[in-house]
Amino acid sequence: MAIISLENITKIYRTKEVETVALENVNLEVQQGEFLSIMGPSGCGKSTLLNIAGLLDQPTEGRVILDDIETVAMRNGELARFRNRMLGFVFQSFHLVRSLNVLDNVELPLLYRKSTASERRRRAVEVLTRVGLSHRMKHFPSQLSGGQCQRVAIARALIGAPKIILADEPTGNLDSHMSQEIMDLLFDLNKEGTTIIMVTHDERLAQRTQRVIRFFDGRRIQ
Amino acid sequence: MYRIYFKQALQMLKQNPFISIISILGTALAIMMIMTVIVTSEIQNASFAPEVNRDRTLYLHTFTTWDTITNIQNSNSTGIPYSFCKDYILPIKTPELIVETDLCQTIVKPEGSNDIHLLEALGTDADFWELYTFTFVQGKPYSQEEFESGLRAAVLRERTARMLFKDENPIGKSMEVNFLPYRIVGVVKEISPLAKESNAAFWIPYTSLPQYENDIFRIMLLARDKSDFPKIKQEIADVERKYTLANPPLVLDLNGPLEHRHEVLNPGYPHKTKTEHALRVHKRKTVLLFSLLLLVPALNLSGFSLSRLRKRLDEIGIRKAFGARRHVILIHVLFENLITTLIGGAIGLLLSYLAIFSLRRWLLEISADGTIPGQALVSFPVFLAVFAACLLLNLFSAGIPAYRVARMPIVDSLMQNDKK
Numbered sequence A: 001m002a003i004i005s006l007e008n009i010t011k012i013y014r015t016k017e018v019e020t021v022a023l024e025n026v027n028l029e030v031q032q033g034e035f036l037s038i039m040g041p042s043g044c045g046k047s048t049l050l051n052i053a054g055l056l057d058q059p060t061e062g063r064v065i066l067d068d069i070e071t072v073a074m075r076n077g078e079l080a081r082f083r084n085r086m087l088g089f090v091f092q093s094f095h096l097v098r099s100l101n102v103l104d105n106v107e108l109p110l111l112y113r114k115s116t117a118s119e120r121r122r123r124a125v126e127v128l129t130r131v132g133l134s135h136r137m138k139h140f141p142s143q144l145s146g147g148q149c150q151r152v153a154i155a156r157a158l159i160g161a162p163k164i165i166l167a168d169e170p171t172g173n174l175d176s177h178m179s180q181e182i183m184d185l186l187f188d189l190n191k192e193g194t195t196i197i198m199v200t201h202d203e204r205l206a207q208r209t210q211r212v213i214r215f216f217d218g219r220r221i222q
Numbered sequence B: 001m002y003r004i005y006f007k008q009a010l011q012m013l014k015q016n017p018f019i020s021i022i023s024i025l026g027t028a029l030a031i032m033m034i035m036t037v038i039v040t041s042e043i044q045n046a047s048f049a050p051e052v053n054r055d056r057t058l059y060l061h062t063f064t065t066w067d068t069i070t071n072i073q074n075s076n077s078t079g080i081p082y083s084f085c086k087d088y089i090l091p092i093k094t095p096e097l098i099v100e101t102d103l104c105q106t107i108v109k110p111e112g113s114n115d116i117h118l119l120e121a122l123g124t125d126a127d128f129w130e131l132y133t134f135t136f137v138q139g140k141p142y143s144q145e146e147f148e149s150g151l152r153a154a155v156l157r158e159r160t161a162r163m164l165f166k167d168e169n170p171i172g173k174s175m176e177v178n179f180l181p182y183r184i185v186g187v188v189k190e191i192s193p194l195a196k197e198s199n200a201a202f203w204i205p206y207t208s209l210p211q212y213e214n215d216i217f218r219i220m221l222l223a224r225d226k227s228d229f230p231k232i233k234q235e236i237a238d239v240e241r242k243y244t245l246a247n248p249p250l251v252l253d254l255n256g257p258l259e260h261r262h263e264v265l266n267p268g269y270p271h272k273t274k275t276e277h278a279l280r281v282h283k284r285k286t287v288l289l290f291s292l293l294l295l296v297p298a299l300n301l302s303g304f305s306l307s308r309l310r311k312r313l314d315e316i317g318i319r320k321a322f323g324a325r326r327h328v329i330l331i332h333v334l335f336e337n338l339i340t341t342l343i344g345g346a347i348g349l350l351l352s353y354l355a356i357f358s359l360r361r362w363l364l365e366i367s368a369d370g371t372i373p374g375q376a377l378v379s380f381p382v383f384l385a386v387f388a389a390c391l392l393l394n395l396f397s398a399g400i401p402a403y404r405v406a407r408m409p410i411v412d413s414l415m416q417n418d419k420k
Helices: A046-053 A076-086 A102-111 A117-130 A148-161 A176-191 A203-208 B002-013 B017-045 B084-087 B144-149 B158-165 B224-246 B260-265 B272-310 B313-321 B325-357 B359-362 B380-407 B410-419
Strands: A002-014 A021-030 A033-038 A061-066 A086-089 A164-168 A195-199 A211-216 B057-060 B063-067 B075-076 B097-110 B117-124 B136-139 B151-155 B174-177 B180-188 B204-205 B215-220 B250-253
Touching: A002 A046, A002 A195, A021 A046, A021 A195, A033 A046, A033 A203, A033 B224, A033 B250, A046 A061, A046 A164, A061 B097, A076 A086, A076 A195, A086 A148, A086 B215, A102 A148, A102 B002, A117 A148, A148 A176, A148 B410, A164 A176, A176 A195, A176 A203, A211 B144, B002 B017, B002 B097, B002 B325, B017 B260, B017 B272, B017 B325, B017 B380, B057 B224, B057 B260, B075 B151, B084 B097, B117 B158, B151 B158, B158 B180, B224 B250, B224 B359, B260 B272, B272 B313, B272 B380, B325 B359
Parallel strands: A033 A195, A033 A211, A086 A164, A164 A195, B117 B204, B151 B180
Antiparallel strands: A002 A021, A002 A061, B057 B215, B063 B075, B063 B250, B097 B117, B097 B174, B097 B215, B136 B180, B151 B204, B174 B180
8 A cells, every 4th residue: 555655746946047847747656664765866856756755845746645645735734733743754964953952852743742741751762762872862962973863863753653754865974884773773663664765875775675766857767 | 842942942042152142132232221211210100108109199280271251371380279279179079188288498497506498398288198108217297187277397307307406306396497486296217309299308287388378289189099080080170160160251271180100291281182292292202212122123133033043944944844833933933032032131121220220310310319219110010011021022033033934945944954
């Protein structure tokens, strides 16, 4: 059963002078529990596709169906609620909040749900233990290594128990040892049933996933 | 949620000490300007000893008659004739107290001394001591019976007692007031020069003054409750009508009664319409002044807020990615900014006290050693005003930047971090 269905997605960025086609008539179906890699050269539209699949951006044309729900016509508030419940994000540059400690960073998605402070705290401790950072809960992002920051970002993506995790080059800023650790974590999550779409430049990492699709100049070529 | 916002705001202040200091100081100076104006006005309007009933008092001191045939206008803005007070004002029923005072310059010579002093005396009735709560350090005020009998008794303020009698006990001693002997019956604790209605070097029953029936008086009408003001005002309007009907072709205008906050601003016009117009103009000027005092620093701080928020666009993007709605981001930013504004507000309030103390001669028209009562400085209205000023400044300085960043597309916000 397809949990993500992108139909005829086109994304065009328009300025006064230029019109740039980032994605052209892309179709993609991702099955529930699948681990999919997206590969391609820089600027080919990988991240744009991931952003559209993650409801962070709107396509110029086409339909985005997540968990059998058509999302293109959704209003901002509905989209926010949907992202909060369904999706988790992991980014190359971590995007941790510098002025919050690890625990508060991880709690962040639950702030936008009806959950009590104690429930948020309990869940945050749980997922931080899971990613092996229970001893760093009171640290600030500036006091952590890159690998630790990415593990915090994964914990933050996990805390809301999303069905789908979208990872945009999650190992792009890490050395090979740390990359391995992060990938192991993602594989563990996938084994537990979480659907994962990962954008990567690393052929070896991509080959470990269940399916690889390739992009060139805004088109899916494989 | 707000606990985390609060923690984050404090952490950001700690992480960027220089920017935090500049931001807080900017806010503090803006609040200081506003609070100096507010506290100055509050000092003039607040109730404090001995004028503890300012909020329940109405004032009358203008008596203008206009002859509709000759078009001649006769006006006195400093007092109302005694006979009119007696026949028309004193019979009014609604006020709890009606007090008459008559300020006069006197020549004073204390017993056993050849020194002569020129002092301001306030001729009062006995109810004066009920309307104003003086603290007697010695003796007591003159009674209703003593007032009615025209007894020559005087109550001195401490400074006057010291000046006239040095270290001697003045009670029972006498002094000449305008060459007539008066007995000292009481001494009251020094009062602030800001208590302008009750202030004098000493107080005497006005019935002891020769020919007091020909004098003019200030009248204070004490309401049982502020809700009685309209009724009292109506009674005064009825008095004007009654006098006008009884004395054709004269038309009477008492230009009041005025509440304390209006009395302070009273420009001394002889007519109600002119006074009301002047008060409306003053109100408009005040609104304009406050708007400028709020908007000018708010515009400066708004640029500052926007540049700080731009540095946090990726955070806003990530919050929205994880489900924060626009209004939640807006509230978050305003809440965080409010913490900085409140810290700045508290500092600003202290700075405004400092400014008022240093500039009291100019701002309050009192001498450099004149005291300012604490109740007037530290009061609920003052704190409410600080909070309101902080809220408005916060809204003006952070509202538009917060709205702009909250509306930015998530992808654009997230890309800001990658651009750095």
